[in-house]
Amino acid sequence: MNKLITDIKYWLQALMIPLYWFSFLTPRNKSIWLLGSSFGKSFSGNPKYLFLYLNQYQKDNVRAIWISRDKKIVDFLNNKGYEAYDAKSFYGIFYCLRAKVYIFDNYSKDISFWLSGGAKKINLWHGVGLKKINYDNIFDTVRHPKNKWERFKTYLRRMSDEKPNHYILATSKMMADIFASAFQTTDKQILTCGYPRNDIMFESDFKNIYNDTEEIALQYMKEQRKEGKYNVLYMPTFRPTEQEFFSIMDLNAFNNYLCDNNIVFYTKLHPKSKLKTQFGELQYSNIYDISADVDVYGLFHEVDVLVSDYSSVFFDYLMCDRPIILFPYDYSTFLKNTREFYFDYEEYTPGKKVYTMEELMKEILDARVVDKNIEKRHILRNKMFKHIDDRSSKRVYEQVARIVKLSKISSK
Template sequence: MSVIQKLKKSSLPKRIFRIAFRLIGLLPRKKRTVFFESFHARQYSDSPRAIYEYMLEHHPEYELVWSIDKRAEQLFKTHGVPYVKRFTPRWFIEFPRAKYWVNNVRLPGWMPKPPGTIYVQTWHGTPLKKLGLDIEMVHMPGTDTDRYRKNFLSESSKWDFLVSPNPYSTKIFKRAFGYKGNVIESGYPRNDLLTNFTESEVRTVRETLGIPEGKKVMLYAPTWRDHEFYEKGKYKFEFQFDLEQWREQFSEEWVLLTRMHYLIAENFDFSGYDGAVIDVSGYPDIRDLYIVSDMLITDYSSVFFDFSVLNRPIVFYMYDLDQYRDQLRGFYFPIENEAPGPIVRTEEELFDVIRNAGQLQPENSEVYRKFRQTFTSLEDGHATERVVGTFLGK
């Protein structure tokens, strides 16, 4: 093992970082500086992006900067977004002094919150599967149940505001995160686009992705499995339906967009499917994919809560439902009874539903209507305005 590898495995760098971070954090706050991160500083997406874009338009008096992983630099250059690479000397000078932090996942555990900093945690989804302190047994690599819970409590103690999309989530978040601070029950900023988009925006996304004129779009967006992994932060995933069979049966009418969870390590090659299957895992923001999709196929991912804002068909491909529900995570409500769409467990059942997609009519479904009433009643296109107004105190 090289000296560099030994140093990476050592706790010494984290100790040095923590000391430097704490000392610089004692300097005066830069009261009009806001730092943003999304999904461990790897994406320009989600509610932090919605808040950034809103503030850029409505609060030009603030300095808005993104904290990014160095591997995401080209993405932020492409979007012309101001950024500072994580853990560089400039980052250590600027990030701890910012008055506001906006993030949608947990920060590194060694990172203390400086006095006077306001940390806005948007989180990244309405929960179906149990999370945080509600998980009875943690199966993730690199941790155990006790350590996982302690780390969650340590993180949530730093939050000054937690964004919640609905009353259901507020109740769960407070308990699952052990959170006693301010909750902004507003709807999700990232979902404002779903009620405000234009046909021009839809055309632009379709052209960017190369979706042929006249083809309908099916979005496949599954989540990760806690127990299927290569190492900490890198999870396995295998398709549970035959893509060649899908292409033969449905590609005349449909294009399939495949969106893997950001923690899934596989790089899939769909070049042999003649454009019938398009990998959109690296596409910056899933909200654009929602507005071009005529139907969503998912499993236990929170994407179906957001997609339901559009009142479009959702199919749940839950091939491992019993194991996921009873052994891995557990659910907060009986999805078998309350899912706003059919649940299928085999490729045959999935393909049969797709063949009869015309029968999926959310506008005529009482279950879908009740689902939207419970989970999307606040999604009116003004969530970002409510969130920003609250944490800025305006």
């Protein structure tokens, strides 16, 4: 029944096509910029930090508005003094038809695809990653349908996804080349400005905002560090084999190890993970689960070492210049059953690789004593990021302002 309802909702989108063509006729204001994230369900990632930057530094030049499908997000931002509207509200629809700029991190449906005709679309994307994406991912049936039936049933999805004329944000020349292939666009459509979400990792007067869940996690991490504890953050990627974690780990023994060594082990899963509930129900004194929906970039200052596997988050964490441990316990299975990599895993991973709980425990203690991978991290960071500073948001703003020919471009 659920699948039938989902299918009906999908095909009902065809009724929106005339509205999409109508939206090309509405006059658009080049100083109104709309931002959204994660299909309208999150306030996070690159759009979040660009939105905060625009409101804090470019308010005289740009009217930045957040569009969401979650009333809690709209209320949260309104209460913080920011302009935000529900995508289906009168004002949400009005500004979707009036804004000249759409900025998002998946597709324009993060805001409203069906009302986006005539807007300039800026895809900030959501990761500098190992795994192949979009048209480079041969397992993607939306972009690589196997037959006419698959091509027909995925037509609406392709229509509302990224287009070659969208602008795509990249972090370096190497990533620009990859994204040009993945999104089937030209070099001219790639903006190599760096990621706004990395700005928060540097000392500056930029003001972040936290929801209640994020604030609780942040204060807890600060308290643990004040007490002399070592904060270890575990952020695995989403994949079918992630459940093997519980066969690899003896959590009772692991928690005893954490207690003995004054370590707190934080877990933060991918929002699509099927293990979110299972991790959220863990009851151990030194294991703390952070909600999968939390924007973690504002917490990185309180993390002493990152543990990951294939997630793009370890590239971002390079900006913190702190130890990284790779825990790819399912490496052989993962390669067989999931997407191909852009890079050689051994070459483009910046830390020690461990495959068992015992190896993980030893490496955490070793990293606490001496950071052995500084040089390797710096080499990789320079490949992945052209800019290593807190001015990515500024560069994105300036590039987009030029694209829409904004009359006044502030350089703050």
